Amino acid sequence: MKFTEFLKGKGAKSSIFMGIFYAVCMLGIFLPGYTAIPGNIDQLPIAIVNEDTGEVGAQIAENLKGQLPFEEIKTNISNKAALEDLEDNELALVIHIPEAFSANLQNGDVSSSIDFTVNEASATVVASTMNQVVSQINTQLSTQFSQQTAEGILMNLNVPKEQAQEMAEKIDNSYVGNIVTINDIPDGMHNNMLPMFLTMALYVGAMIAAMQLVGAFKANRGKATKTRLFVYVQVTAVIIGILAGLISAAIAFGINDVSGEMFIQIWEQQILNYWVSFNFTATVIFLFGEAGMLLNIPVLLFQTIANGATISRDLMYAPYEWASYISPMYYSVQAYFANIFGSTSVSPFLMGLTLVGIVAMLINIVIVWIFHKPLQVDKA
Structure with a gap:
């Protein structure tokens, strides 16, 4: 096989496309977003x-x-x-x-x-x-x-x-x-960025799991009803959230200066984070299949600015501010700031996060109901 033939293959073409696509998305989203500093400080x-x-x-x-x-x-x-x-x-x-x-x-x-x-x-x-x-x-x-x-x-x-x-x-x-x-935060950038790191750790995992579990949903069509398979997918996401949430919370407590009394609360929020992030990212996968990842990547990058960990809503340009209202990462990050370092109520942020998850799951149910036709179940 010649090198030119190798380059024409699906794997090489996909890699080239993703390399360019990711660079364009990252720079095209990050650089405009951060030009708000210091330009929008007066806001x-x-x-x-x-x-x-x-x-x-x-x-x-x-x-x-x-x-x-x-x-x-x-x-x-x-x-x-x-x-x-x-x-x-x-x-x-x-x-x-x-x-x-x-x-x-x-x-x-x-x-x-x-x-x-x-x-x-x-x-x-x-x-x-x-x-x-x-x-x-x-x-x-x-x-x-x-x-x-x-x-x-x-x-x-x-x-x-x-x-x-x-x-x-x-x-x-x-x-x-x-x-x-x-609401003094202990010294160290790892403490200041803990709300964002905790959130992103499970969001990225949930995004990858969305592709894999939706793939399993499609691969097992005909072995069970689509309703049962959808329930299996949701239950699996919760189980992963419990395990990943426990491990991520333990790592955070091992490295960061966080009170031991916060462990259960952080673990519980991590479970919620995972389930919401899974449903949020699974929407385009249920709709477009693996190609939906092309949309999930820029959405992820967009939220790294819109989550409010680095710049507040007052500083964001309009598209990033609008995105923050439907961003699971925004509500999660703000909930962690309030819960771990602040004394303000965490309830509004957790309610916002839960609402995003419920809406995303309902959208997934509608997509499965409309676009995934029932198949005859093999009773063997």
């Missing part, structure tokens, strides 16, 4: 809560509102409500100016600080970007208000130059920005 919502009874707080709030690059800045909100929204990732940053800020600053009190609160149990880019923003704000305010405080006090006091200089040096550190982190 992140933040809150500035001014409770200062003096004039300085109002001036700071107004200046920050005009200088910060964010389009949505909430000001008519209480600090308690703002922190609750931050907990639910409806806000990316809360800037709180306390009641006695002006008085403390004018008195040279080292307790004159502004609270900057960031939620680490959120998309990686959001948390890191907010920390950078806070650092820049603190640098500017520290320089600005140490000078203003010194000038204000020295103007109100008739003191000799030597004492005035000594006084100014003490006042130099009168402002300190207080950075508060809620």
Whole structure:
């Protein structure tokens, strides 16, 4: 056999096609998706809560509102409500100016600080970007208000130059920005990316299983009714989810800094993840056969951006944001952020994940009912 004949074979042609197809899909989906960073940073919502009874707080709030690059800045909100929204990732940053800020600053009190609160149990880019923003704000305010405080006090006091200089040096550190982190994630990228890795580990396996189990469904037609075979496929998917979920949860606990109390909850979610992912990816396999994998691959890649692990919905371009509402990976990742690292309710995300699975299974039932004609069952 000549090499040219080998290249004309089905295996070589398929390999060449998949190599090009995967490269086009990956770069064509990833690169446009990540151009949202830092371009869409201004879409992140933040809150500035001014409770200062003096004039300085109002001036700071107004200046920050005009200088910060964010389009949505909430000001008519209480600090308690703002922190609750931050907990639910409806806000990316809360800037709180306390009641006695002006008085403390004018008195040279080292307790004159502004609270900057960031939620680490959120998309990686959001948390890191907010920390950078806070650092820049603190640098500017520290320089600005140490000078203003010194000038204000020295103007109100008739003191000799030597004492005035000594006084100014003490006042130099009168402002300190207080950075508060809620839902702290342990150090290490493996901890920050754990929600995504747990989700993807079972999603990819379920996608491959969808092709194999649907293939088994078709291969066994005539040996049992299609209803019975469909039930067999679903039960098998649940069994695989139980086993794969147990192993994946054990690996995560062996490597990551996760509380032992979370093991059962993570295992249960992994079982749900697998079953939902299986039905979600099996839809195109039931419809188009093995060729459906050509659609499953770009859908998988699309969800790696739309799942919210790296960039939040506020930063996503419209197609990725729309995809997040029907993406099993999005609901799973957000459920893990809430369950493992956060204190917000996990229920909405698990309900969303379950709803995607039920809808996908119902679609599969309709496809099997319409497109897979009944065959006479061999009773032998």
